[in-house]
Amino acid sequence: MPLNTAPVHDHLLEAAPAQVSDAQAAAIADEYFGQRGTLNRLAGERDLNFHIAHGHGDDRLLKLSHPLEDPQVVDFQTRALLRVEALAPTLAVQRVYPSLNGEHQIPITVDGQPMIARLFSFVDGVPLHRVQQRSRALRENLGDDLARLGLALKGFEHPATADHELLWDLKHASRLRNLLVYIQDREQRALVERFLDNFERHALPRQATLRAQVIHNDLNPHNVIVDAEHPDRVRNILDFGDMVHAPLVNDLGVAAAYQVGEPDAPLATACEMIAAYHRRCPLLAEEQEILADLIATRLIMTLSITAWRASLHPENRDYILRNTGHAWQAVQGLARLSREQAQEQIFAACAKQEEPRP
Incomplete structure (x- = not known):
């Protein structure tokens, strides 16, 4: 591509x-x-x-x-x-x-x-972004629900997808280069450029050949409602406004980006979601190979687009920048891993789901 x-x-x-x-x-x-x-x-x-x-x-x-x-x-x-x-x-x-x-x-x-x-x-519950302690069960439920959603949308077609372009579509991540000037910190900007280079080198060439369909494209913590008494249970997935026709694995890349954890083991929690998704909807080898690139790309997309939009709409700055704190921490954590290390963790998470159960 x-x-x-x-x-x-x-x-x-x-x-x-x-x-x-x-x-x-x-x-x-x-x-x-x-x-x-x-x-x-x-x-x-x-x-x-x-x-x-x-x-x-x-x-x-x-x-x-x-x-x-x-x-x-x-x-x-x-x-x-x-x-x-x-x-x-x-x-x-x-x-x-x-x-x-x-x-x-x-x-x-x-x-x-x-x-x-x-x-x-309108379902009562707690928005996921307000849940401080998120369990493995919650991440597995999110992964399973996202896979079920993808299966339900498989084969869905609509005339709007023919020319519907969205800046939040990972396929168009190369456009982020025009937004990097809005990231003021030079070290942060260099980190964003590093991951964008990785996307263009490794993930972008695969986009045109991967299995594709309509995807939700925005399973972030503000779009998930969980049960107030049992916060490991998903009560509602919201906001289908960012749907696009794109490679199926991009949907998981977006969702897993918001499950990246502490800098010392950034992919450990994300892999719990990935494993549950893979159990319901098995990822192909070529999808597993670029998933870490897609996760990082969604994070730098969040940082770049929100910096630009906050400059356009300062009155809505707090809402626009709501996910940037986690995104910066996640990007810094991923930067500690080599691309090969990140791939190995994802391969291992998927392989574990394929092992025969006792």
């Missing part, structure tokens, strides 16, 4: 958030979905999100797409969720509900801003 070093341009990430008041959102929820309750505005990268609390459980989430979002992309996300619900009804993923007229997507205009309104499930 050739280098994609085109200038960075993602109109949605560059654009200011849409302007919708709480009162307007409440009116939309009532008129189109028959939902009344207490609204609480939630943070989001592109869409506007409102938690509708009913006071008796069974809460909902109203999502309003950004005015610049392609309606085809919104439909892509909705159809994927409906497919997962049909093929994997017990999988803990967000559900999308029909409006009063039976449609899952309602085109609306708010103060001249064209949007699409949708209604989603």
Whole structure:
């Protein structure tokens, strides 16, 4: 696959958030979905999100797409969720509900801003990023659920994938070079360049030949809800807004990046997730070979894109930079390993799952 070093341009990430008041959102929820309750505005990268609390459980989430979002992309996300619900009804993923007229997507205009309104499930629990002590069982459950999600999306096709480009797509990681100027620390920038070089040398040439399909592409701790009393149990996987058609292993690379642990053994915890994924959906040898490169690339992608976006939207800086502390620690830990050492740990984790059980 050739280098994609085109200038960075993602109109949605560059654009200011849409302007919708709480009162307007409440009116939309009532008129189109028959939902009344207490609204609480939630943070989001592109869409506007409102938690509708009913006071008796069974809460909902109203999502309003950004005015610049392609309606085809919104439909892509909705159809994927409906497919997962049909093929994997017990999988803990967000559900999308029909409006009063039976449609899952309602085109609306708010103060001249064209949007699409949708209604989603809202599951009580604890966002994973707030869980300080994460168990091996949790990481294994995450790996297994991600594999199940990939299996449910296997074969799913949609016209939007033909020309849908997303800056967060690992296939386009070479574009990060245009963003490195936003990383102020020279030593940190050099570390990012080192891992980007590794991606272009080892992982990028494989991207065009690996098995590919629609993937979630964003299993970060802010997109996972766990049980408050049993935090090893996944209650909900959220936010299908970064879905792309890409190599299947990229999905695991993204997810495992957020499970990289302490600098003295950075891949130990990530390998627990990888092993569980491999048990449900076996990784091919060529996928195992580049998985460490993909993990590191997702981390440097987080650092580069968020540094750039924080400069564009200082008012949303805290939300944009929410994952950077872990990302820097993880990158520094991975830098202590040679590429061969990282590969060996992943090979061993997968091989252990293939051993006959007593």
